[in-house]
Amino acid sequence: MEQDTEQRRTRKSWRELWITGDDGSYEDFIELLPAFVRVKNNLLRCTMNHVDRDEDCLAANFHEMRCIVTKCASQRCAAFGNTCGCHYKILACEEVDFKSVFVQETHAMTDGAPDSPINPKLTDEMKTYILAKLDDSPSMVPQLLFAFLCREVQQNRMHGPRAKLRRAISPEGHYTKKFRFLRMSDFK
Structure with a gap:
């Protein structure tokens, strides 16, 4: 019980590996990843950054995205005997061809991250x-x-x-x- 509580306190961060527009196609990128199995496949409200793609209508209106969470099933990781903690998260907008792939590593984010702005002003x-x-x-x-x-x-x-x-x-x-x-x- 104490170990479960400790794991919940130390939530690991997701790091973006690939997004639509990067080199290569989504299918080519997925093929390069080590073997994985799907753990979750949910349909959620889309939270992808449509603003940077000048898709204001999609950014402002409700629509859905697919969120797929995987876990490592690589034989290379299994050879070490321990369960691999690596997970992938794939986000795919249901309205347009816009996908992101994230990885969750076993280490936590560094403490040296910059602070948020304190009092932003508007013109x-x-x-x-x-x-x-x-x-x-x-x-x-x-x-x-x-x-x-x-x-x-x-x-x-x-x-x-x-x-x-x-x-x-x-x-x-x-x-x-x-x-x-x-x-x-x-x-x-």
């Missing part, structure tokens, strides 16, 4: 943009609005306030971390 232009987006889709979540704003700033269609803290995108971060850890150059 009047940003506030007007947010109100327009909320008129289009009143049930939109704040993270999605922020993602839309970031995209507008990155594509030089809008200018944000100068940031005071240095932040960086974590390449192995989750979807939500990409909203928390942004480069300073995004807010010029």
